[in-house]
Amino acid sequence: KVEGVTCYLSRAKTGGIKGGLGLAEDRAEASIACRQVGPIRMGEKLKDGEVVFKERTSLVFKTMQVVRFFDEARNTLVYLVYSDRVIEGSPQNAVTAIPILPWAQP
8 A cells, every 4th residue: 555665674583493383472572664765645544453463473372463554744655563362462572664655767
């Protein structure tokens, strides 16, 4: 829904035999950095808190999600990455913001 923005994610991943088989639970740690890489275009009105990426990080209980918000007053896109668990909530999260600026055309 948003052109001209690229996001980069990193997250902790469990190694070893259990990790390789997908049986170990990954730690609930992630970071995100989003950047304007061209003219920002939004095709339709954005919904605050809309999930733009979701990945399972354990067999049953945990997912890593990226949600987007639009701060209209400041003309800024805000992206939040967090890990959820059925019992413990969201132990850690990270946020990045992109002010929507004019893009110089070559």
